[in-house]
Amino acid sequence: MNTLESAREKLVQAGLKATQQRMVILATVQASKAHPSAEHVHESVRVNNPSISLGTVYSTLDTFVEKGLIQMVLAKNGIKRYDGRLDNHNHIHCVNTNEILDFEDLELNELVMDFLRRKKIENLDIRKFSLHIQGEKVDVKKNIKIH
Amino acid sequence: MNTLESAREKLVQAGLKATQQRMVILATVQASKAHPSAEHVHESVRVNNPSISLGTVYSTLDTFVEKGLIQMVLAKNGIKRYDGRLDNHNHIHCVNTNEILDFEDLELNELVMDFLRRKKIENLDIRKFSLHIQGEKVDVKKNIKIH
DNA sequence: TACTTGTCAGGAATTATTCTTAACTAATAA
């Protein structure tokens, strides 16, 4: 199925007008596994849509996060990066390569949710949680693999 | 015991010259529970040491993080904040007030460490991990309490 | 049609952070 069409549906569902810019930006973020920054998204969309401005990319990403269409992740240098995945998942931050990897694990989620249920936190409405694992790639050329 | 003197000791132990600026900045971060930003640290130290420049605060905090004397935490707006606590602990980020709270829990640490031991992650040297809990204060005027 | 609202490109403005430079300090060597 066409990713642009799927983006259109999601936009409409979220109550947003499905403009060309929005469809392209949403499809780009959702297709990427690299947790791109706004700048990076701009570079990507520019290839086929050279008129989309950086400002539009910024404000559109903002809107998407607000509407819950994508998530924002912070790199350790403070730069905002975006994640098309919406499920509760965790991230591995690689100190030497600045990579951010998704790390999904149902068991871990259960573990933490169970913990948080027991540990009553008063006066706080928990929205989400995620485990941030910070580490260093042993071999920079190889990928990180989770078993 | 004098916090400045304790700061001096830590600086020397870390192999850094114990200058007035460094002592004051280290003592300030370690005394604060608010996870101050560089700007905020600058405001604090200025009160008694008006000549310390913002640039010095930035580079000194950098040095401290590098030497492991303090930790850096990112607020959800991407601003760098600093934490005098060195033990493995977690953070609660309050979306509506921008507060960052420490959240230490040995049981949780054990839980996660145990999990990570079982889950082999290949080609990654884990440096640290922390659980980020994002939520909204129910009553903004009251504190968050953990039981 | 006229009116309203929302969206966008382009560029200016802002802000956290880093960089540069020259002055200063402390430690060491002559």
Add this chain to the structure above:
DNA sequence: TTATTAGTTAAGAATAATTCCTGACAAGTA
């Protein structure tokens, strides 16, 4: 002591990510 060196700092300029502003345009409505 004086000279030398390396390290530290204040001040302000420069940078880079992000936000703001404005006028043009588009779509939807009466």
